[in-house]
Amino acid sequence: MPTVPAKSRSPALPPRLLAAIRAEQQASERLIGQVQLAVVLTFGLLWAIAPSPPSPAPSPVPWALAGYLLVTLTRLAWTQRRRLPDWAAYLSIVADFALLYGLIWSFHVQYMQPPAFSLKAPTLLYAFIFVVLRVLRVELRFVIAAGAVAVAGWAALVGLAIGGNLHDAAITRDYVHYLTANAVLLGGEFDKLATMLTVTLILALAVARGQRLLVRATVESNAAMQLSRFLPMAVAVRIAAATERPPTGDGELAPATILFLDLEGFTTLAEALPPPQLIALLNEVFEAVVAPIERHGGVVDQFIGDAVMATFNLPQPHADHAAAAVAAALDIQTLMATHRFGTGVRLAARIGINTGIVVGGLVGAGERLAYTVYGDAVNLAARLEPLNKDYGTRVLLSEATRLAAGEARFAWRAVGEVRVRGRSVATPLYTVDAPEAAAPADDAG
Template sequence: MSSSRVRGAILRQQQGSERLIAWVELAVVVTFLLLYSLTPKTFVAPDLAFNLDSSLPSQLLLAVGNEPVPWALGLYFLVAIGGLFQAYSERLLSWRSYSAIVLNFTLLYGLIWSFHMQYQQPPAFYLKAPTLLYVFIFIAIRALRFEARYVLFAGFCAVVGWMLMVLYVLYTDDGEMPLTRDYVNYLTSNSVLLGAEFDKMIVMVLVTSILALAITRARGLLVEAVVETKIANDLARFVPAEVARQVSLDAPELEFGAGKVGEATILFTDIEGFTSLSEKTDPEHLIQRLNRYFSVLSGPIVDWGGTINQFQGDAVLASFNMPISNQQHAVNAIHAALKIQALLRDHDPDFVTRIGINTGKVVGGLVGTSERLSYTVHGDAVNMAARLEQLNKEYGTCILISEECRVQAGDVFAFREVGEVMIRGRSKITRLYTVDA
């Protein structure tokens, strides 16, 4: 498995995560706006009438000074919208992620800082703001990137930012330090209890450390999951998709040496006159035509619930009801055969294909060695379908259907009996049918 492919898959996951982070940040800002709009206001609204003696900037500064929270929320909202557009329109770059973390915490702490101005209280007032809890949301959402470095950086910004917020409180008011050791006084006044502020920062460190450790372990699981998904997708190119899915789920019936027995309808196709055609066509052009031919065949088979088991030269072996459950397997196999003939007449009339269809017991499973396996079906029903394909030459038909398949299909089609034949290895005569394409 190419490491570049794994990195590419993880990068796509991270791009989706970055978009999710942007939506979460926008949701947080909208929550702030809703909470602010519902909260009773205690500030005195400024007189916004323009004073001819004052400049417009000074009047705006006055308005911001009296009502800083709505301005901070408005700025925060614009930044969140910008981050959302950036997440959808630009490549994922590390420096942008780091810048977004710094900007988010700057705006969040700026919003908290503005509370003491908004509510006309000393700076220590904002240290008790419950808005601080959103810090842990901003740390946690960085875990969506599955990279511990972003979580650690977010935690670092949270701790440093809150430390600066505490220092601002301690060294304002003409150098007086509003400290207390009384917890009740701390809760009922604008004093500062350093132990409480240290507890907040310690919790930030612990939450960051735990998340970073969890992300480090989870990233290993993410890489394993991406690798297994890639392997399953690559495997689906060589074996049926259902088999690849079961292999990825470690299904016991698909273990080496095991198999599943059941009834299935087998469809076998072969190109008429392929040997002479290959002699007249250069190999490169022949391969291109064969690939187009197989593409035409595979469409109806898959659409009607069948599974292509093998490409054998110019022949195709497909099964219905094995390994994918298909209750109308006989009917669907005949529908697929009729569609194949119709498509070939339209797309490549030079390729005339003969089809044999039979219903019976088969065994399906992985065959080969423990180092190299492929999925296929085996049994007398498979041999019979191959024999019917060859008998088309004798009866001048394009589709031959066994009596077992005709009985299983019921009266869905207008079957026409074309003859009876004694198949080698069978003790009774087999009736043969066809349907007009």
């Protein structure tokens, strides 16, 4: 179970979010292993190319590097296959410092010097790398554990150096004597321990803040994904990132192309099917027709019974929205002509398309809100769809859409004019030839 801030351990973090956080932490464990591998390979390369100093005893460096490489590869292989358990993560920290401090302690044996000789090894600086590595996990407890092991291990080495040389004046207060002889300067060792503690505390504070941001980012990302099931993704992301409650009444005015789709004969079919089979069939059809709409950059605004309303260029920008809507309609007609749904049911769809200025925004009452678009252009698109029955067409669109899409891009065919209620001027109507005779429009950029 990942450690999260107290405020985050609440019903606001359901199991799926905790699983998402664990997945992020597991990815961090793999990253730690990769960084460790890079570190040990770098150290090995530097040791291999550096001149070997004269020493009366064999160097323990290759053995320490080999041991660290073995631990690193084991840990990395483990994290690639499954989640690293907490005990293994803690054991990895202990192994890191045991190998490092063991190597440092061996220096006085290698060079036949008093134990205080090992305390002056600059190799101690690698301890900070091992502490900083745990920041990648973004979990406070592992950073604190690494810092605690670093401090405790070094304090143990200091104790060993002092304990074995009490009668040999191993402790000194003379800084010059400390630098020129095998003596222990307690103030200097205290500075090392204090620096380790300070670095650990600073990193712990940074990780605590990063941990809260990780939980918040996970919650917001999940919120956007869940909202996108009920709202257009562009709107869901906006709502999830908002610092205040999303306001109603804030409309966005923009040119857009509206597509209405309705299934032919579905009411009769619905009367013959049991409810579970009807819902399954309807979902299958919706999934099929939504794919071309989204592929061409459109956004499904509403599902109304067996009808679909989609928008192009609002709320998701699309520079070539009219042509994209027509291309989506042609793809849908090809799909309906070739596909069988459910247990082999053949269905047909009528589509009406119009282009114009619309306003989009959140509407509703209280806590129940929905995103939709309004305007005369929307009304005309809705009225064009049923007119397909009168003209014997499958796709019916306005002159505004034809002009916006480009007169030469599709095989347009005029079918007549209609005086729509509420309009004083007749609206020219067009259809497009079968998909195989039409040139495909460019997809959204």
